[in-house]
Amino acid sequence: MRMLGAEAVIECLKAEEVEIVFGYPGGAVLTLYDALFKTNFPHVLTRHEQGAVHAADGYARATGKTGVCFATSGPGGTNLVTGIATAYMDSIPLVAITGQVGVSLIGKDSFQEADICGITTPITKHNYLVKKVQDLPRVIKEAFYIARTGRPGPVVIDISKDVFNDTLDFEYPDAVELRGYKPIFSGDASKIDLVVTELEKAKKPLLFIGGGVNISGTSQELRKFVESTGIPIITSLMGLGCIPCDAPQHLGMVGMHGTYAANMATMECDLLLGVGVRFDDRVTSLVKNFAPKAKIVHFDIDPAEVNKNVRSDFRVIGDLRWSLPLLAEKVALQGLQKWQQETGEWNKLVQEWKKEKPPVSELETAGIKPQAVIEKVSELTKGDAIIVTDVGQHQMWTAQSYTFKKQRSFLTSGGLGTMGYGLPAAIGAQITLPEKPVVLFTGDGSIMMNCQELATMADNGLPVKIIVMNNQVLGMVNQWQRMFYGKRYSHSSTKGCTDFVKLAEAMGVTGLCVTEPEELDAILEKALKMEGPVLVEVLLPATEDVLPMVPPGGRLDQMVLGGVF
């Protein structure tokens, strides 16, 4: 069928079963927006392009589908950069479509021109500049295929304005033909036999779960393995939710702000099974001291993850959707009763660690405890909510104190650590899951980074519940200054002049405030029951720390557990 390039883009999105696009219009994409109008295609207007890309990311994390966002050329495209990098670091499937100036103007520093492909090359799985309308269907087909297969990631399609206005005979290709891209699904099954043999030999095995399990949606498969082995579990920030946090074997998050039990277990284990993890430095601290007594097994879809940060002794390359069922099956066949007796001592030891030190320290400061806020929300939502965070202390407290029970229920910027991620990501999640409770924990610093999206939330009637943990400081920065910079609090106070309740109200969101510990429970309960978007500002003491903490470069068993520094 003969149609405009812009119309072809919409046809491609339909063919890819895209449900919704987040975006912001501008000159270079006006024809595309006109096509949206004519086809009545679902689109959410955010108030900033960074909001659009984070929303697409939140949508993708919550559903496992590919998120899509639009932006115009130049400043529109550059506003996407942080969100693209965020998605890249956490392997989130995303397609960003940007407008580019007319073909004859490309490369001439034309009005609103920026080299988006050049800018995004290091932070995308792949990108395209489309200068000919005939290329559109193939490029879009390839982009979606690349974004969601193998190790997922963001793909940018920069489309010249001329292409939207040009016409073509539209036909969507059935298959992609990419010589250099053959994502692997299944790997070498004999490698799994080796792992089972190692597991049988191990006396102190430990399962380390990462974001790959969330991305591949394989928590069910993993649970089977856990059930038949009773193996103790630790997770990375990105792996939270894959196994219920209240499972008896679950020791909690590992790393810089990991639990006492998880960090001790890592130092003592003799076999560490890393599943969908990338051994980030926030997990390992100094690599040479990480799991020093253990043989390391690495399950990952991306061969480039092997030996990148930590050298592994065994590796199983392939999709977890292939390797985990096979692992569970082989282990079940093996009958590990005798082995389980032998690892009994180890299991007892980790349970003692778990009891010995509470996972969260209790400092003797007056006022509302941040942990109490999160625990109350956890209790009220029973692990059934989508929990979103920004970046800072509140993020770590949430990771430590919320009892996650389901995969894809925790949306947070792990790899890049992007403040401002939370609000738009919550929008992306809520729009696709209107019935689910979506709760955002954010800080007084973070919320300001994309607070304009409160308007988007209100506009779309999205019942997200926002909890601003207002300690009137850039808490995490403040904590580092307290611990490592002699309490010189250089520019880390937000001074407390912002009235978050008024800010919310100004944008069409109900605002509530909690100042006293006694009113906390009642107000949280009320907020979660209310219809529509609500922002609850909780006033917290400024000096509460995130603990335990492994000081940078320290060993995992040298945690700071409490007290004053």
Next chain:
Amino acid sequence: MKYTLAVLVENRPGVLTHISGLISRRAFNIESIAAGSTEEADTTRITIGVEVEDEFELDQVVNQLSKLINVIKIINLTYVDSIQRELALIKVRANKANRSDLVDIVEIFRAKIVDVNRETLVIELTGEEAKIDALCEVLVDFGIIEIVRTGRIAVSRGPVPAKEM
């Protein structure tokens, strides 16, 4: 240690920047990089010389490069019996008095003089890097004005092309 990789890539704009960008971004050291067309119109072959600590690091280079969508294949030619060559053009000072010395040296190295004028000579040499290094060293005494080198390219011996290895 130094390694030689043959990288087959789609013949598309920007591929070379992509590859060199990825290598440098990951803090690997490129010694040389040479790109050119091949027997297939849609394929470019890039020969990369990298200097890395150990095989683990080399694996990282290869695995990271393999992730690029436009990379079709990477072959490690380091341990394959292969022929490696580089082309150099060297401009040296030359006068009446020492010109015949230069001619002798050029002959010994089986190089070629491709340009002569009153004050200078331009010497062309194809060979392994070590040979070119050696010639340059000898020419230092005469006064080198400039050196242009292509970076090494490599091809395996025997009938099997790299794309089938």
